[in-house]
Amino acid sequence: MTRNLYSVKKPEASPAGKAAAYHHGDLRAALIQAATAILKERGIDGFSLREAARRAGVSPAAPQHHFGDARGLLTAVATEGFRLLGEALARADSAAADRDGRIRGQGRAYVAFALDHPAEFDTMWRCARIDTSNAAYGAAAGQAFGLLRAAVAGIPFEGGQVPTASDPKAIACWSLVHGLARLALDGALGPGEAARGAIDAMLEPVLDCLTV
Structure with a gap:
C-alpha cells in the first residue's frame, strides 16, 4: 500500500488540552467549583485565578474566556x-x-x-x-x-x-x-x-x- 506523503500524525493533546476538552460545555461550572473550594480553604485574600485554573485542569489563560479576570x-x-x-x-x-x-x-x-x-x-x-x-x-x-x-x-x-x-x-x-x-x-x-x-x-x- 502506498503511503500518503501528505499525511501527518496529529499531535497528542497536552494534559491541559485534554482537560479543556473534557470540560467543554461545563468549564464555567468547573471553575466556579474550583474557586469556591479555594475560598473555603484560604479565604478571599488567598484566592488566585491561576490556582482556580490549575484545580479545574486547564491552562492559566482558560478562565479569561468565561470570566475575564479574577x-x-x-x-x-x-x-x-x-x-x-x-x-x-x-x-x-x-x-x-x-x-x-x-x-x-x-x-x-x-x-x-x-x-x-x-x-x-x-x-x-x-x-x-x-x-x-x-x-x-x-x-x-x-x-x-x-x-x-x-x-x-x-x-x-x-x-x-x-x-x-x-x-x-x-x-x-x-x-x-x-x-x-x-x-x-x-x-x-x-x-x-x-x-x-x-x-x-x-x-x-x-x-x-x-x-x-
Whole structure:
C-alpha cells in the first residue's frame, strides 16, 4: 500500500488540552467549583485565578474566556451564592402559613445557608472584590432580598421582582439574621459545633424581634 506523503500524525493533546476538552460545555461550572473550594480553604485574600485554573485542569489563560479576570470569577461565585440563598429562602417562604411564619422561616434559612456555605456567603458581601454592577449578580441578589421584603410586607412574592427602594423594616430583619450569621462565622459564638449550638439556643429569641 502506498503511503500518503501528505499525511501527518496529529499531535497528542497536552494534559491541559485534554482537560479543556473534557470540560467543554461545563468549564464555567468547573471553575466556579474550583474557586469556591479555594475560598473555603484560604479565604478571599488567598484566592488566585491561576490556582482556580490549575484545580479545574486547564491552562492559566482558560478562565479569561468565561470570566475575564479574577474579579469576574469571584462575581460568579457570589452570584451562585445568592442563587442558592434565594432558593433556600423561597422554600422556607412557601412552607409558611402566615407573615410571622414566613419571616421566621426565612431567618432560619438565612443563618443555615451562611453556616453551610461559608465561602459563598463571605464572597457575596465582598463588594470591593466583585462586580456589583453585573446583571446576573444584581438579579440574584435582588431576588433574595425581594423574598424577604415581600415576607415583611405580608404580600406574595412575584418571581423576578427586583426591589428598587430600601425598606427599613426589611433592612432591620436582614441586619439581625446577617449579624447573627456573621458572629457565628467569625468565631464569636465559639468554634464549630459550639457555634451551631449557640445559634440554636438564641435563634428563636432573635426571630421574635423580627416579627414585631
